[in-house]
Amino acid sequence: MRDDTAMQVSGGSFPPCVAPPVLLPAVGMDRDARCRGRAISHRRMDGLGDDTRTRLTALYNSSTSINPCITCPDDPCIIKDKKQMIKCNVTVCGVIGRDASVRKNKEEKEFLVFPLRVQIPATGGGHTIEVDVRKEGCQEEAAGYRNGSRVEVRGTMYLKRRGDKLYFNLFADEICNAATDDADCVKGELVFRGKVGQNIEEKRDKKDQPYTVFSAFSAEKVDDGFEYQWVRFFCFGKEREAWLQPGVKVDAKGEMNLSAHNGKINLSCKMEELTQYVADSSNYNQ
Helix, strand or coil: CCCCCEECCCCCCCCCCCCCCCCCCCCCCCCCCCHHHHHCCCCCCCCCCCCCCCHHHHHHHHHHCCCCCCCCCCCCEEECCCCEEEEEEEEEEEEEECEEEEEECCCCHHHHHHHHEEEECCCCEEEEEEEEEECCCCCCCCCCCCCCCCEEEEEEEEEECCCEEEEEEECCCEEEEEECCCCCCCEEEEEEEEEEEEEEEEEEEECEEEEEEEEEEEEEECCCCEEEEEEEEEEECCCCCCCCCCEEEEEEEEEEEEEECCCCCEEEEEEEEECCCCCHHHHHHH
């Protein structure tokens, strides 16, 4: 695997580390006659709870060959908060896979939903993912989103890991008609909070400029267990910070990239901002 290739994302259980990032506003766009829609509020996951490291490590070892985290044997790093730990402010271009339908939330407000099929780069060709798009709207508006139509959607996307499957939930601010020759894409900014893995690589490019490569993970509590999502980070043009060590919790933000390798989705980020996260002790479960 080349240094600039994203780490393969696999399902299953990994060592625990969670702490949600402060949500940022969704990426905006210049409004024009093609665009329709309006901002919506975004759902947040339930808060995370306690669990024992022994059980998590056993689950982890049963499902992956990556070495378990041993940097926090006494601290499961689970924080009481309802914010997402991975959020993507994105522009997504693809083809609607089914006519839009209308549903109602708990407050009886109507919203549109449709699947958007998007081809992402993959070894040996392309790989198609399905993005679940939701936007406030009524039945009349749903008629504008038909199966086979090519559209560009801008909004906030959240990732949901369930075993080997990775789901993409996009809460749309605006949807535009796209030209038939517009390329499929998922591009934008990734906002992340989680814990650094054990391998941190310090490298030099062909111009002898320094860069750092590492992987980090965040977690979501699901029923009696956890689901973990890894992200591969690249920090170009600067030396590694002294505080960047295995097991350290970080806040990161930068340009996201989705690709696939042997059918598995790779999630990586070219970092623009990286800071150490120090949680308020009042946020930890006791």
